[in-house]
Amino acid sequence: MSSASATLAVWASAWLAGSAAPDDVLDALAPWSEAHDVLAADDEGATRTGLPGPGAPPTSTAMLLAAVRRTAPRGQARLVLPAPGDVRGLPGPGRFSREATTAGEGVLFPDAGFGVVPSAIADGVVRWTVYAVGDSGPVPEYVPLNEAERDLRGQVRSAAAALTDLGVARHRPGVREEIAAALRRRPHALWPDGMPPQALRVLQQADEVDAILGAAAGDEPGGALSASAAIARSDALRPIATAVRVARRAAVAEAVRVLVSVPRA
Structure with a gap:
């Protein structure tokens, strides 16, 4: 998050x-x-x-x-x-x-x-x-924020597809509510005045995708999925987790770049 x-x-x-x-x-x-x-x-x-x-x-x-x-x-x-x-x-x-x-x-x-x-x-x-x-x-x-945001949006679709293809929704029918609850529990981050709107948007999107990842990873061996299915799911979700990290780093780097360029009062 x-x-x-x-x-x-x-x-x-x-x-x-x-x-x-x-x-x-x-x-x-x-x-x-x-x-x-x-x-x-x-x-x-x-x-x-x-x-x-x-x-x-x-x-x-x-x-x-x-x-x-x-x-x-x-x-x-x-x-x-x-x-x-x-x-x-x-x-x-x-x-x-x-x-x-x-x-x-x-x-x-x-x-x-x-x-x-x-x-x-x-x-x-x-x-x-x-x-x-x-x-x-x-x-x-350097990862342009537009590129990171575009990739993250693509991963949102991938994450949704992965939840379906890997059976998470079938085994846990309340998964959407679980994701929403996870987002509500997260601390509400405070940001400086002048924070770039796109950076804020990307950080929010990253939190949403991360919540999906948390739900998708929540049913490990011993639950509804077999060990082999859990490994396949982990492999499918790994690129999404990477995209979340890249997006967050890019958003913070852009925020820093903008905020440090503001002239002193």
């Missing part, structure tokens, strides 16, 4: 560009959890950022923003949404890349030399773990 990492990437970039206040960034993270804290993963990360490291009490996201400002006052954030076999946008081998792939999300601050990965550590608490990144890697591939 549109994630805490997407929220942080957009808002932190807007703040660094002078088009948002630090409190705006903190408020935008609130829908994702009641509380957020920050801790460096190791001594290298703590030294690079000035944030507390292992064994120390965690600090606040306000201090994370201060660390970004100190190290890269005019930098930008990059959303990463890696998955096994799809590591586009990652800086290369290292702890940040490994942990972001495990989590399925993260935010890289290339100019600051570190990245952060969110994880739920308790009910109502998200921890942003900070990892030093020595080399931010190549410039990520």
Whole structure:
């Protein structure tokens, strides 16, 4: 779904560009959890950022923003949404890349030399773990938002067909209501003024397709489908999940591009 990492990437970039206040960034993270804290993963990360490291009490996201400002006052954030076999946008081998792939999300601050990965550590608490990144890697591939949106729309049709062809609707006749309920349960993401309308539309479409994917993947072996049918379904849905990640990255990248280009007041 549109994630805490997407929220942080957009808002932190807007703040660094002078088009948002630090409190705006903190408020935008609130829908994702009641509380957020920050801790460096190791001594290298703590030294690079000035944030507390292992064994120390965690600090606040306000201090994370201060660390970004100190190290890269005019930098930008990059959303990463890696998955096994799809590591586009990652800086290369290292702890940040490994942990972001495990989590399925993260935010890289290339100019600051570190990245952060969110994880739920308790009910109502998200921890942003900070990892030093020595080399931010190549410039990520550019995907025009029009292309990402077009591909995502095509995948909506593919997802609907997959639900039918793979028998999900037959085995779970209430699947449409399940999808609608899943969308209602998702946190309502907040976005800055000036957010490109097309980027917002693509993010919403990505959430809708992701909800379909969740419903389609919800009946694993032991349920109505055989193991072989579940594998076939997973293979059929994998390109759709990839398209969702590509669309989200493209939408966030376009939002960052537009928001950082807004002249300071």
